[in-house]
Amino acid sequence: MTSLPSMPQDASEARTLPGVRPAVRAVPAYPFTPADVPIKLDQNENPYDFPADLKAEALRRMGERAWNRYPDLHADTLRERVAGYEGWDAHGVVLTPGSNVLIKILTELAGIGQTVLTVEPTFSVYTLEASLLGARLVQLPLNEDFSMPVTALKAALASHEPGVLYITQPHAPTGFVDTPEAVRDLVEAARDWVVVVDEAYHEYSGTDYRELVRQHPNALSLRTFSKAWGLAGIRAGYALTSPGLAENLQKLVSAFTMNALTQCALEVALEHPAYVQERVQEGVQERERVLSALRDHPTCEALPSQGNFFLLRVPDPQAAYAHLLSRGIVIRRQDSLPGLRGCLRIAIGAPAENDALIEAVQALR
Numbered sequence: 001m002t003s004l005p006s007m008p009q010d011a012s013e014a015r016t017l018p019g020v021r022p023a024v025r026a027v028p029a030y031p032f033t034p035a036d037v038p039i040k041l042d043q044n045e046n047p048y049d050f051p052a053d054l055k056a057e058a059l060r061r062m063g064e065r066a067w068n069r070y071p072d073l074h075a076d077t078l079r080e081r082v083a084g085y086e087g088w089d090a091h092g093v094v095l096t097p098g099s100n101v102l103i104k105i106l107t108e109l110a111g112i113g114q115t116v117l118t119v120e121p122t123f124s125v126y127t128l129e130a131s132l133l134g135a136r137l138v139q140l141p142l143n144e145d146f147s148m149p150v151t152a153l154k155a156a157l158a159s160h161e162p163g164v165l166y167i168t169q170p171h172a173p174t175g176f177v178d179t180p181e182a183v184r185d186l187v188e189a190a191r192d193w194v195v196v197v198d199e200a201y202h203e204y205s206g207t208d209y210r211e212l213v214r215q216h217p218n219a220l221s222l223r224t225f226s227k228a229w230g231l232a233g234i235r236a237g238y239a240l241t242s243p244g245l246a247e248n249l250q251k252l253v254s255a256f257t258m259n260a261l262t263q264c265a266l267e268v269a270l271e272h273p274a275y276v277q278e279r280v281q282e283g284v285q286e287r288e289r290v291l292s293a294l295r296d297h298p299t300c301e302a303l304p305s306q307g308n309f310f311l312l313r314v315p316d317p318q319a320a321y322a323h324l325l326s327r328g329i330v331i332r333r334q335d336s337l338p339g340l341r342g343c344l345r346i347a348i349g350a351p352a353e354n355d356a357l358i359e360a361v362q363a364l365r
């Protein structure tokens with residue numbers, strides 16, 4: 001993997017680009033540096049590629065498509081397939097190239113000139129889009145145990161002009177799962193808001209907020225093919241919501257944005273979803289194995305998680321990051337985030353990768 005050398009200082013000088021909105025200039029570029037090492041545990045990806053036979057079938061279908069023709073305007077065939085898989089009305093399904101794009105569109109729908117309410121720490125894309133698009137961003141600190149500050153969030157819902165409320169279950173980057181009562185309480189308090197339940201990792205936690213979302217036309221469940229499905233490179237995510245909210249979201253989705261390859265890959269994946277369950281089972285087993293192997297570490301604390309990743313609190317995060325990297329393992333530092341002092345975020349890999357991780361962490365002091 002290569003990345004461009006860093007930009008010369010004067011190329012980013014704001015005053016040479018007066019047309020760029022100040023809000024955009026003020027936001028730093030997405031902070032991600034790819035590392036070229038064998039064990040990649042820094043992006044919560046699935047350690048396994050899309051199964052080879054399914055990949056071959058998707059490519060065969062791609063070969064039969066006319067590449068000179070635009071794909072489906074709103075990926076209607078795929079919306080129906082996703083609806084069938086999720087037991088949802090196809091009119092309430094919105095597909096985008098990754099759920100990150102949906103987060104941008106949700107901010108355009110209900111955040112611009114309004115409020116984006118979330119917790120802190122939170123998934124960086126919510127706050128990034130809010131800042132870029134000039135939404136009023138309100139963040140409330142998580143409780144000490146990483147649960148949501150429900151009372152404070154309800155007070156904020158009542159005292160701010162509406163907009164978007166983000167609830168992440170399991171939470172990122174902590175992997176914490178709140179009680180269904182807490183989530184319901186918030187969704188019910190947010191009837192004038194667009195309420196997003198981001199369920200990017202729900203396969204690993206076994207939580208499922210479809211029923212709650214079904215009862216609230218202003219709510220949506222955000223799901224992705226990037227994690228449990230092992231299709232992060234294909235770029236696809238979707239919202240499950242009411243037809244009314246879906247219709248408005250769809251207006252903001254660029255026409256023809258779900259490309260032909262993505263459509264072929266997802267059609268094949270949705271025809272053969274059994275592989276997902278097998279991998280999720282292994283991922284959950286491996287997560288528990290790693291957490292228990294690190295339980296008695298003298299200086300590092302592995303925090304419980306319901307996702308395909310966990311937080312490791314270490315005495316010296318910079319040294320720990322370098323130590324793991326020297327052993328060919330890249331993880332993500334989170335220690336500058338509020339409430340996450342000393343924390344590294346580590347994805348669960350394949351068993352041999354997890355063995356290497358455990359061994360490397362055992363050597364940390």
Ligand SMILES: *Cc1c(COP(=O)(O)O)cnc(C)c1O
Pocket residue numbers: 044097098099100101123168172198200223224225226227232236237
């Ligand atoms: C990984 C992740 C997503 C998925 O993003 P995509 O654009 O679909 O790859 C969404 N929300 C959270 C909290 C995530 O961690």
